[in-house]
Amino acid sequence: MASLRPRLSSPGAFALPFDADALASLRVTLASRHANARAAFECSFVSLSESTGFVVLAGLEPLLETLERVRISAEDADWLVANGLWDEATAEAVGDMRLLVDVDAAAEGTAVFPGEAVLCIDGPLWQAQLVASLTLRTLGDASSVATRFARIAIAGDRAVDVVDVSSAREANAERACTLARAAFIGGASSTTSPHAASAFGIPLRARESPIGLGATRDREVSHRAWFQSSPAGALVYFEPSQPERSAERLAVAAEGNTADSWESRPFAVEIPGGHYVDLAEGLERAFAAREVPAPHIYVSGILDEFAVRELRREIPGMAGVCVDATRLSAVVQVRAEVVALEEDGRWSPRMRYADSLVACSDPGRKLVMRYFDAQGHPVADVAHATNERMQSARGVEFVDRVTGARTKVAAQRGAPLLSNVMRAGKRSVTADSLETVRNRAQTELGALSDREKRLTQPSRYPLGMTDALFALKTQLFEGSEDQLGAEEE
Structure with missing residues (x-):
């Protein structure tokens, strides 16, 4: 594959913030029948060490700034065609790209945990795919550094x-x-x-x-x-x-x-x-x-x-x-996965399959609620389907996404973990100052228990899903096993 070198369209602004893999993959996506169908991607952190219990979310503001100004000009498209990453049909389909994606995310500086959705992208499949690829690098690098420095401060x-x-x-x-x-x-x-x-x-x-x-x-x-x-x-x-x-x-x-x-x-x-x-x-x-x-x-x-x-x-x-x-080596990386795709005007759930049910990704569009005790300490994050009612804080019940066990916690209040930050490619909220983000990170870390902040063998923070989501996940998993069995016969 040809090496893609970023070129400046104006001083200080990269015309092509995406890497070669993302741009080459776009050629395949645009040739599919789902290219312009709405898709929902979820981004979560994957821990690269058993010692990493929490993650400090960082890099959101740089990501939004990049998305607001991103353009693929005719000159950029011609260069991509000349270097073999695109064909003429891809260049024509992209045209003078205008982002139409919506982005929901946890506030920058929030303490989050590996495995849960921290950023959701909703938009035309080919655009959502591009944004997801940029998120992997932008959030991954910044959050890994922020988490390292937080752990060093704790040490x-x-x-x-x-x-x-x-x-x-x-x-x-x-x-x-x-x-x-x-x-x-x-x-x-x-x-x-x-x-x-x-x-x-x-x-x-x-x-x-x-x-x-x-x-x-x-x-x-x-x-x-x-x-x-x-x-x-x-x-x-x-x-x-x-x-x-x-x-x-x-x-x-x-x-x-x-x-x-x-x-x-x-x-x-x-x-x-x-x-x-x-x-x-x-x-x-x-x-x-x-x-x-x-x-x-x-x-x-x-x-x-x-x-x-x-x-x-x-x-x-x-x-x-x-x-x-x-x-310093990275402590986390970002994983982006399609969780739903619009077909015939309706959302169809998507799931990454694995050998066991708990190892599969969590399908469907979701809302994540964070629940707190009377002292303001977070006690659990629970994913709900977008079409179901949010659970009351009193007596929260969920299925643990790691063990599959039913769990119940007592909480005083709950609040959505993610909120909308971009609509149709335009920022929907005012950017927080860096001092505000830093203070949020310190407050969030201060609210975690000492067990959850341990540098080695930290306690696992409870992450779960509602019965409705677990039933959907089970249905898709069992359906895939039935299909595999039929193919083997």
Whole structure:
């Protein structure tokens, strides 16, 4: 397949935000008889680790922004035909594409759980398919980063400052900006990306560069000049290859900090690698020998939540960590599935079949209700068919979607988890500020139980479906088995 390279139709805006697979698949879809039939897709998260209990939903606003401005021009279509991804019939069918899809989603920053619908797409099949493909990448990357940073904040007991330093290795400024936004939602206090700081108002953090430091002879003077001229909160670089000399140089440089400024602007040192515990202890000894206040110690490197938890125990004086999202593996990915297709003016349920009933996807268009106890803690999320009445909060009964067991919980109130955010390709709600999204994430995580937030072996949050949905799922599954048996005979 030809490699599709994004091209700019105007400064800062990609004309083709979709990948080659999505655009090539469109050719097949448009050739089918269902191409313009309305279809309903559901997007949910798939956990890539048994340790991932919750997910912080992030990336919704960037997704909606992209969908609002997306266009496939005649020039784009000609290029796709010339490179073999489309034929002339596909280009003609797409034309000057105008999105007609509706999107319902959980609010950005909401704590959600693997397996449940967090975003629903309703529209012509070929358009819904394109939007779903874009959702996989946009929500998947951002939510994985936000969830990682939330878990790192939990590992540090929320007493350890978390700095996003992804821009140090991410050459693409726009992607670094996206990563910083997701990290801030998850719990990062600041970023090293000027692009993100300018675009979103995220506090900017500066780090002393080892490249510039190596060009100077007098390291003490260099450290002191950097500290005095850099923005508040800037990190001074520690050289792990020369631990004793580096600690002494930093202590000498710190002597230039006046007593009045220590409280408002402490001397913060970044240890970029090595044996963190020994280096931190040596640094503290060097500062104590010169009778200057102990530095605020930050560590960086390939740090996940488990490494941060261990360092928190071993270095009591650790003030913060510098986390590079590009060096951490994803914790979740997004799965998009067709759950219903319009045929002859009526919705027909669709299901992904598997070897067992519980492993199959949940068919049909749905409304998801989240139920809360008297203290405001969520107790269960239950999917209802769109044509059935929502259950009252008192005595919620459902079928557990993982075990298939009937379950009942006591709740005080319920509220829809998803709401409409786009109608006919146009945003239907005002965008939340990034600060609002971040605060929502912190509130949502605070409402979860400690068991559900454990870094290892978290308690499984109850996800269920009503009896009506379970009956539909059972009917489709048994029908497929009967058909398979008939074919074998």
